[in-house]
Amino acid sequence: MSVHFFEKPPKWLKFITPGLTWSLPNHDKIIYLTFDDGPDVKATPYVLDVLNEFKAKASFFVVGEMAEKNVKLLKRMASSGHFIGNHTYKHLNGWKTPAQVYLRDILKCQQFIDKMVPASPIKLFRPPYGRLTKAQMRGLKKDYKIILCEKISGDFQPKLDFPRALRSLYETQAGDIVLFHDSIKCYKNLEILLPKFLAFFSARGYTFETLNID
Numbered sequence: 320m321s322v323h324f325f326e327k328p329p330k331w332l333k334f335i336t337p338g339l340t341w342s343l344p345n346h347d348k349i350i351y352l353t354f355d356d357g358p359d360v361k362a363t364p365y366v367l368d369v370l371n372e373f374k375a376k377a378s379f380f381v382v383g384e385m386a387e388k389n390v391k392l393l394k395r396m397a398s399s400g401h402f403i404g405n406h407t408y409k410h411l412n413g414w415k416t417p418a419q420v421y422l423r424d425i426l427k428c429q430q431f432i433d434k435m436v437p438a439s440p441i442k443l444f445r446p447p448y449g450r451l452t453k454a455q456m457r458g459l460k461k462d463y464k465i466i467l468c469e470k471i472s473g474d475f476q477p478k479l480d481f482p483r484a485l486r487s488l489y490e491t492q493a494g495d496i497v498l499f500h501d502s503i504k505c506y507k508n509l510e511i512l513l514p515k516f517l518a519f520f521s522a523r524g525y526t527f528e529t530l531n532i533d
């Protein structure tokens with residue numbers, strides 16, 4: 320469902336797009352885990368259990384139509400102390416969607432989230448495929464903080480080179496926003512990557528927190 324556009328965001332891109340958040344550098348050894356494309360009946364309960372095992376909190380960027388199908392899981396995310404962000408209602412590609420249609424779709428997703436779980440004063444949005452036009456960005460900025468990521472797990476790759484993926488993941492630094500997917504398509508890779516990632520950084524004194532911060 321999701322192939323994200325940037326392997327790693329180039330520095331110049333960060334420079335010209337100040338409205339976007341890629342990481343939140345800190346001295347407290349905090350890592351920000353994010354999960355896109357759920358909730359999914361198989362992947363999401365697995366992620367919630369593993370996070371719980373490591374006392375880790377995370378941010379889930381849910382797809383509205385998935386959330387409607389899996390309301391119980393959406394509620395479980397919230398009641399477990401995780402943050403629920405918006406990933407559009409229909410997993411739209413911003414580059415292929417007129418701004419008004421795109422913004423309406425995001426609003427539809429947000430309204431559903433806010434109806435089902437206690438509404439947060441801070442609203443977070445992550446564009447599917449990392450693709451967003453300037454007009455869409457302008458339309459979103461008033462109501463949402465736009466969250467991208469510094470580290471991509473690669474869990475969406477059908478033939479993932481695990482040693483390489485793990486080497487890259489283990490280079491994660493304090494403040495990095497890390498992207499995983501709680502989708503059925505990524506489940507097999509996630510099952511291998513996520514517990515290893517959590518164990519590696521827990522053993523080194525890192526904690527995992529949500530992104531609903533000012």
Ligand SMILES: [Zn+2]
Binds near residue numbers: 321
């Ligand atoms: Zn996605």
